[in-house]
Amino acid sequence: MASMLSKRLGKRSLLGARVCTPTLSADGMLVDGQMSIQAELSAGLGAGAFEGGYCKECPEDGSCASGISPISRFKLYPGQKVYITHNGREYVGAVEQHNHVDDEVKLFVFELGLHLCRKMEDVRLAETHKPMSSPTEQTLPTSPGATSTTAQRSVSRSIDVPKRRSDAVEMDEMMAAMVLTSLSCSPIVQSPPCTDTIPAPQVTCDLWKESGDVSDSGSSTTSGHWSAGSGVSTPSPPHTEASPKYTGEVFSASHVDEGFETDPDPFLLDEPAPRKRKNSVKVMYKCLWPNCGKLLRSIVGIKRHVKTQHLGDGLDSDQRKREEDFYYTEVQMKEDSEAEPTPKSPSTATAPLLIQPVPAKPETHALEVPSVESPLSSALSQSAPGSFWHIQADHAYQALPSIQIPVSPHIFTSISWAAAPSTIPTLSPIRSRSLSFGEQQQQTPSIKSHLIVASPPRASNGNRKIRGEAKKCRKVYGIEHRDQWCTACRWKKACQRFLD
DNA sequence: CTTGCCGGGCT
DNA sequence: AGCCCGGCAAG
Ligand SMILES: [Zn+2]
Numbered sequence: 028m029a030s031m032l033s034k035r036l037g038k039r040s041l042l043g044a045r046v047c048t049p050t051l052s053a054d055g056m057l058v059d060g061q062m063s064i065q066a067e068l069s070a071g072l073g074a075g076a077f078e079g080g081y082c083k084e085c086p087e088d089g090s091c092a093s094g095i096s097p098i099s100r101f102k103l104y105p106g107q108k109v110y111i112t113h114n115g116r117e118y119v120g121a122v123e124q125h126n127h128v129d130d131e132v133k134l135f136v137f138e139l140g141l142h143l144c145r146k147m148e149d150v151r152l153a154e155t156h157k158p159m160s161s162p163t164e165q166t167l168p169t170s171p172g173a174t175s176t177t178a179q180r181s182v183s184r185s186i187d188v189p190k191r192r193s194d195a196v197e198m199d200e201m202m203a204a205m206v207l208t209s210l211s212c213s214p215i216v217q218s219p220p221c222t223d224t225i226p227a228p229q230v231t232c233d234l235w236k237e238s239g240d241v242s243d244s245g246s247s248t249t250s251g252h253w254s255a256g257s258g259v260s261t262p263s264p265p266h267t268e269a270s271p272k273y274t275g276e277v278f279s280a281s282h283v284d285e286g287f288e289t290d291p292d293p294f295l296l297d298e299p300a301p302r303k304r305k306n307s308v309k310v311m312y313k314c315l316w317p318n319c320g321k322l323l324r325s326i327v328g329i330k331r332h333v334k335t336q337h338l339g340d341g342l343d344s345d346q347r348k349r350e351e352d353f354y355y356t357e358v359q360m361k362e363d364s365e366a367e368p369t370p371k372s373p374s375t376a377t378a379p380l381l382i383q384p385v386p387a388k389p390e391t392h393a394l395e396v397p398s399v400e401s402p403l404s405s406a407l408s409q410s411a412p413g414s415f416w417h418i419q420a421d422h423a424y425q426a427l428p429s430i431q432i433p434v435s436p437h438i439f440t441s442i443s444w445a446a447a448p449s450t451i452p453t454l455s456p457i458r459s460r461s462l463s464f465g466e467q468q469q470q471t472p473s474i475k476s477h478l479i480v481a482s483p484p485r486a487s488n489g490n491r492k493i494r495g496e497a498k499k500c501r502k503v504y505g506i507e508h509r510d511q512w513c514t515a516c517r518w519k520k521a522c523q524r525f526l527d
Numbered sequence: 528c529t530t531g532c533c534g535g536g537c538t
Numbered sequence: 539a540g541c542c543c544g545g546c547a548a549g
Contacts, residue, residue: 327528328544335543499531518541521532 103132103150110151111136113143315354322358329355335506497525 103109103125110117113136120134123142130147312329314321316337323329333354499522500512509517513524 323544325545327546331529332544501530514540516531519532519543 103147108152109134111143111145111149113139311358312355313358315356326355326357497522497527499525 103122105122105124107122109120109122109132111120111134112118118136118138120136120143122132122134124133125147126132131144132147132150133142133144134150135142311322311324312326314323314329314332314337316333319337321329321332321336323332337354500516503525504511513522515521515523
C-alpha cells in the first residue's frame with residue numbers, strides 16, 4: 028500500500044494540475060484553483076523545484092504567462108501577461124513592474140492603452156471570464172449548480188491567491204516544504220495558506236479531491252479541503268506502512284465493536300509500526316469478519332485465519348487474492364493485562380456489525396465457479412466419491428496411501444459423473460498431477476525433488492519433523508476441499524495419508 | 528507468499 | 539478422545 032500511496036501521490040499531484048487545466052480553463056475560478064494547486068504542489072514536492080522563488084521550468088519570460096504557468100506566485104515579471112478586472116471587465120495586460128513592498132503591480136492594458144497600478148490581489152494570471160460576457164452574469168459551463176455565485180467567487184479567489192503570496196512568500200513555501208518533508212507534518216503549518224485559498228465551492232473541492240486522492244488516504248472529510256496540508260503532508264508521515272488505509276477506518280470500527288481493546292486510538296495515528304512498540308503495548312491483529320473479532324498475534328496468522336475461516340481460502344483465486352487484507356486490522360494492546368485472545372465471548376457475541384468492512388467478497392464459499400477451465404477439473408470434485416473413501420481411510424486410522432493415490436487419478440479420468448457443482452479452476456490440473464505424482468513429471472523444475480528424495484533428510488533429531496517432500500492433503504485437495512483431507516491434516520497434524 | 532505440523536486449547 | 543487452530547519453520 029505504501030507504494031501505492033506514494034505513487035498515487037505523485038500522480039495525483041501532476042494529474043491534478045493537468046486535469047484542472049484543460050477541463051476548466053473556461054472557468055475562471057477553476058483555473059485559479061488550479062493555479063493555487065500548483066503552488067501547493069510545488070511546495071510540497073520539494074524545495075528543489077524552486078530557486079530564489081521562482082520556478083526553474085519557467086524562468087522569467089513570457090512563457091509562464093499563459094494560464095498554465097505556475098504563476099509566479101512570488102513575483103511577476105515585466106512583460107508577463109496578466110488579467111485584471113477593470114470597470115467590470117476583464118482585460119489583458121502586461122506587467123511593467125511588480126512592487127513587492129506594496130504588493131502592487133504596474134501594468135499596461137493593451138485594450139485600453141492605459142497604464143494601471145493594481146494590487147497584487149487584483150491581478151490574475153489566468154482569464155477568469157470570457158471577454159465578451161459581462162462579469163456579473165455568467166454561467167459556468169462546468170457546473171450547473173454553481174452558476175449564481177460566479178462573480179463573487181472569482182473575486183474572492185483572486186484575492187485569496189495573491190494574499191497568501193503576498194505575505195510570507197517564498198520563505199514560507201520553502202519552510203513548509205522542508206518541514207513537511209523532514210518532520211512529520213503538522214498540517215497546521217500548511218493549512219493556513221491552503222484554507223484561504225479555498226473558499227471555493229465544492230466544485231473545486233471535488234476536483235481536487237479527485238485529482239489527488241490525497242484526502243482519502245487518511246480520512247477524507249468531505250470538506251476536503253484538501254486537506255490542505257494533509258494532502259501534501261501525507262506522504263511524509265514517516266512511518267506509515269502497511270495498510271494505512273483501512274487501518275484507519277477499520278480501526279475505528281474495531282474499537283467500537285469490541286470495546287475491549289482499549290486505548291489504541293491515541294496511538295493509532297502514528298502507530299503503524301506494527302512490530303514493536305516499546306513499552307507494554309503490543310500489536311495484535313483483529314479479524315473484522317462480522318461475527319468473529321478474533322485476535323491474533325501475527326499478521327500471517329490473521330491472514331490465514333481470514334482466509335481459511337472466512338474466505339474459505341482461495342487457492343484458486345488470483346482474483347480474490349488480497350481479500351484477506353480487508354478483513355483484519357491491527358490493534359494495540361496492553362501487554363500485561365491481556366489474557367485476551369482465548370476466552371471469548373466476544374467472538375460470538377459482539378460484532379455489532381457496525382462496520383462491515385468489506386463489500387468486497389460476497390461468497391467465497393460458494394462452490395460454484397463460473398470458470399470454465401478444464402472439464403476435468405469439474406469432474407472430480409470432492410463430493411461423493413472422494414469423501415467416501417477418505418472417510419474410510421480416516422477411520423481406518425492408518426491410511427492406505429497406496430490405494431488412495433490410484434484413486435485420485437481415477438477421479439480425474441473418470442470425469443463423467445461429475446455432477447460436481449464445484450470446480451477448481453486452476454487447481455485441478457495441478458492436483459491431478461500431484462496425485463499421480465509418483466512419476467508424473469512434466470516440466471516443472473520442482474520435479475526433481477521427488478526423485479531426490481532418497482538421499483538425505485532425516486537425521487535430525489530436532490523435534491520438528493523435517494518437512495516431507497510429498498504433497499499432503501492440503502496441497503492435493505486444496506483448502507476448499509478440506510473435507511477430503513485426512514483427519515490429521517484437518518487437524519493440522521502430520522498427514523497420515525501421504526506419508527513421507 | 529504457501530505448506531506442513533507442533534503445541535496447546537477447547538469441547 | 540476428538541476437534542480445532544495459532545504460530546512457526548521451511549520452502
Ligand atoms: Zn493428510
